[in-house]
Amino acid sequence: MSGIVLLLIVLGLGALAFILARGKALSSVGGDQRALHSRPHYYGFSASILTIAPAVALMVVWGFGQSTLVQSSVAELIPASAIAEGQTVGLLMGDVQRIANGLDTAVAEGALSSDAAATLSTGADDIRGILGSVGVALGADVDPAILKAAQSYRAMQSSGATLRMIAVIGVALLGLTYGFMQTSATYRARNSVERSMRWTLIAAASVAVFTTLGIVFSVIFNTIEFFQLYPAKDFFLSLTWSPSFGGGSELGVFPLLWGTLYISLIALMVAVPTGLFSAIYLSEYASPKVRAFAKPLLEVLAGIPTIVYGLFALLTVGPLLVNVFGDGGILGVNWMQGGTAVMTAGLVMGIMLIPFVSSLSDDIINAVPQALRDGSLGLGATPSETIRQVVIPAALPGIVGAILLAASRAIGETMIVVLGAGAAARLSMNPFDAMTTVTAKIVSQLTGDADFASPEALVAFALAMTLFVITLGLNVIALGIVRKYREQYE
Amino acid sequence: MTDASNAAPLREKKSLLVVDARTKKRNAAEARFKMYGIIAITLGLLFLAVLLTTIISRGTGAFTQTFISVPVELREDKLDKKGNRNLEDIKKVSTFGYNPLLGDALSAVIAEGGFTTEITKSKELRKLLSSSAVGQMRAYVIENTDQIGQTVTFDFFASSRVDGYIKGRVTREDLARDKNLSAEHLDLVDQMIEAGVVRKKFNPSFIFGADASESRPEQAGLGVSMLGSLFMMLVVLFLALPIGVAASIYLEEFAPKNRLTDLIEVNISNLAAVPSIVFGILGLAFFIQFCGGYLGIAAMKASAPLVGGLVLTLMTLPTIIISTRAALKAVPPSIRDAALGVGASKMQTVFHHVLPLAAPGILTGTIIGLAQALGETAPLLLIGMVGYIASNYPDSVLSGFTDPNSAMPAQIFEWAKRADPAFYERAWGGIIILLVFLMTMNIIAILLRRRFERRW
Structure with missing residues (x-):
């Protein structure tokens, strides 16, 4: 909360800087704007940027530094005796933070005076009761060492916050003064403002790079932690997936990969022919009227959220397939035990991918130069012969790229498989069996009640890493092919 | 060149307008190919149509809900024993304390409508209603303490089984295995529908309301x-x-x-x-x-x-x-x-x-x-x-x-x-x-x- 107040103060100072600097610039030339290097508001903005930017940067850096410092010095305060069997300093730090936050809440709601919060002791006061009364539930009674640590955590945080406030406001005032001082009729304010703007634009463009880095780091750190608890060899080579939250799980990725690939294969078998033929018909045969009608409608399929497809798989397609292929079904074959199966998820995912394949292929087929078609037709080929023997071979690399992109979509799809594919990890050839996928297991391992530091939860990060690597590889290859193909005809 | 002039007479003389076998084959292939395209598009549009009709046919039911209107006498001796309309005292009566009022009110509805039923126990009768009914009453009473002692007509949610029965989701056969409702309840519901006590109407709380726990689907909202x-x-x-x-x-x-x-x-x-x-x-x-x-x-x-x-x-x-x-x-x-x-x-x-x-x-x-x-x-x-x-x-x-x-x-x-x-x-x-x-x-x-x- 104090952060927001501080930010508002800094912004207020920035506004003040704007008014002061603009006024000074104008008054320095006696109100005759033509004598200024830049238009007056540029002087204002220049001073404003000098006030705000360093102060905010300091605020952010201070935030990182302070938490690192406080965490490490409080961790030292916890004696080794307070760390029980099976616990780590990290877990205790969580308790410390919870109690400290609870005390803050208690002070804020008036259940404790701020002096009392700093001097509470486990012997004299019922900490659990006090915190419980303000809605902070603690699992067990508070260890005196933890309470001490929590109190010194609060003390350090609050003195840190005070120091930060002084430092940040100081920097802002310094910036204000400097900005005000350098304002003069000849100062090149516009150039300085535009330089800052350019850096802002560059920063915004780099967000994409930082996102990728963020993904890579958040996956890698946790994956390394997982491989310290569970051998990497077993993860990649074991053929069994049977997590048990009591320990002794077997976490082989292979059955999950098999399920993922099987479902994706079925999805592509539905989506590629349908999507490709739709694209061919729309771009080569359809009258403009048909095209204007069918293309947007097909694209509606792409705009429907995946949760809708998931529900469709679970509640409509699954039961329908059981009626046909299940016990006592129309065909009289007992292939399907339940509604959730590879086939269910694959079919629905295929429907989802139709517009994806068709609109990508449509673009690619349209990019084939008309001269190739005209040449072929002029030699007497029928339109279908032209398409099969000239247009498609010319567009083939692009189409392959599109299919790879669709495959990457299918592999990374989550909601349809979570709802439609089942939860059992098995290696089977029967497409009517329930199987599970990498994405579905990421969800189930991270949304269960597992302790976050256990291999059963951390395995999700290793799975995410596998998924990220596979889809990234497919995307890079596919985008490379598509780009090269486009250049060929440009 | 000589070869060509020699070969020329061998060629069959025939009008271009007569389609030969090979052209027929090529034309058929052309028609087939075009057909594949049409089939693919139709398939895509068919999927869209099936998806949308499924959504609409199965989802519109959620916007209506079955309500049972019950006149409840808010008895002073149960809700405010001291009789001084002190809000603190009224709040002390938990939803549990409202149960008998609701049971009596339902019995009264049955007696008044002349419905015949085997069910007499208050607890069994209350199964017709959502378990949120008592909460709704309590909230109303705390809001309007001056209504204590009066008879107020509430529109309660019917329980999700009753709602399912009216919407055709729950059948009498299903209830054989269901502890929550029995066929007698449904007989009673049939009579109540005829009398207009049970009605299905638009339910704004599905759109504007909050989610409810697993046991009260009728109350859940988005x-x-x-x-x-x-x-x-x-x-x-x-x-x-x-x-x-x-x-x-x-x-x-x-x-x-x-x-x-x-x-x-x-x-x-x-x-x-x-x-x-x-x-x-x-x-x-x-x-x-x-x-x-x-x-x-x-x-x-x-x-x-x-x-x-x-x-x-x-x-x-x-x-x-x-x-x-x-x-x-x-x-x-x-x-x-x-x-x-x-x-x-x-x-x-x-x-x-x-x-x-x-x-x-x-x-x-x-x-x-x-x-x-x-x-x-x-x-x-x-x-x-x-x-x-x-x-x-x-x-x-x-x-x-x-x-x-x-x-x-x-x-x-x-x-x-x-x-x-x-x-x-x-x-x-x-x-x-x-x-x-x-x-x-x-x-x-x-x-x-x-x-x-x-x-x-």
Whole structure:
């Protein structure tokens, strides 16, 4: 909360800087704007940027530094005796933070005076009761060492916050003064403002790079932690997936990969022919009227959220397939035990991918130069012969790229498989069996009640890493092919 | 040459208008090929039609609900024994204390309507109603203490089984295995329908209400999670739009051709294809574990719309950047040249001339990106928006961003997971609402494009 107040103060100072600097610039030339290097508001903005930017940067850096410092010095305060069997300093730090936050809440709601919060002791006061009364539930009674640590955590945080406030406001005032001082009729304010703007634009463009880095780091750190608890060899080579939250799980990725690939294969078998033929018909045969009608409608399929497809798989397609292929079904074959199966998820995912394949292929087929078609037709080929023997071979690399992109979509799809594919990890050839996928297991391992530091939860990060690597590889290859193909005809 | 002249007479003489066997074959192949295309398109459109009819036919039921109107005598001796209308005393009577009143009221309804039934026990009778009925009464009494002693007619939710019976979901055979309701109850319901005591009508609390626990499907609503989605979309709008536009301006107008630019471009096109679940992992590990846990930023906690919004912002950025760049590219260079020619700086050219002209295109792209983000579910699973029962409205606008909440697609998923089939109907109904939102956004985008699109 104090952060927001501080930010508002800094912004207020920035506004003040704007008014002061603009006024000074104008008054320095006696109100005759033509004598200024830049238009007056540029002087204002220049001073404003000098006030705000360093102060905010300091605020952010201070935030990182302070938490690192406080965490490490409080961790030292916890004696080794307070760390029980099976616990780590990290877990205790969580308790410390919870109690400290609870005390803050208690002070804020008036259940404790701020002096009392700093001097509470486990012997004299019922900490659990006090915190419980303000809605902070603690699992067990508070260890005196933890309470001490929590109190010194609060003390350090609050003195840190005070120091930060002084430092940040100081920097802002310094910036204000400097900005005000350098304002003069000849100062090149516009150039300085535009330089800052350019850096802002560059920063915004780099967000994409930082996102990728963020993904890579958040996956890698946790994956390394997982491989310290569970051998990497077993993860990649074991053929069994049977997590048990009591320990002794077997976490082989292979059955999950098999399920993922099987479902994706079925999805592509539905989506590629349908999507490709739709694209061919729309771009080569359809009258403009048909095209204007069918293309947007097909694209509606792409705009429907995946949760809708998931529900469709679970509640409509699954039961329908059981009626046909299940016990006592129309065909009289007992292939399907339940509604959730590879086939269910694959079919629905295929429907989802139709517009994806068709609109990508449509673009690619349209990019084939008309001269190739005209040449072929002029030699007497029928339109279908032209398409099969000239247009498609010319567009083939692009189409392959599109299919790879669709495959990457299918592999990374989550909601349809979570709802439609089942939860059992098995290696089977029967497409009517329930199987599970990498994405579905990421969800189930991270949304269960597992302790976050256990291999059963951390395995999700290793799975995410596998998924990220596979889809990234497919995307890079596919985008490379598509780009090269486009250049060929440009 | 001589060979050719020798071969010529061998050729069969025949009119071009007579189709020979090979041409027939080729024409047939042509027709077949065209047919495949038509079949493929029909198949695609058929899937769409099936999907939409399924959604509508199974979801519309969620918007109506069965209500039972019961006149209840709010007896003073039960609700306010001291009789001095002291609010504290009235609050002391728990929902448990309202049960007998409700039982008596139901018996009275049966006696008055002349219904015949074997059921006499108050507890059995109350099974006709939602278990929220007593809570509804209590809330009413606390709100209107002056009504104690009067007879007030309440419109209670019927229990989900009764509702299912009226909507055709529950049959008498199903009830043989069901502890919650018996066939006698249904006989009674039949009589009550005839008498007009039980009615099915539009249920606004499905759209505006809060989620309810697993045992009360009839009470569950989408309102709170809609707010959760709204707050997430606000975060996405206020972050993704400026960052996306700034990034596109840099890449389209300023960036030199160098390694860094290439890196950024490759990153953007790859991010657009990264599975959404991976963004969920990023949200969990970076925003919740690192920012919320390690740095101790209190607002970054699991299930908070702020975190959801940040994750969706990162997901939406590539979409917005790609469409913004297209819009910037469409502004002809003559505009830039003219501005530069009269002495504007590069920055002024872009912000005063190019950007306003590209604004409609940017807006269209942003709305489409927002629509995408609104329907996204997978990353929300990992940051804890599923499994959280969104039963309270946020207290203030600020806490709307930071208090745990659900979101529309997460709420739909949550309902789809629950065991009671009554929730499935609500999940389909939720999808109708979600699709209405998405459709509206897309239509706005199309209209904007039509209205402001300029051909140079």
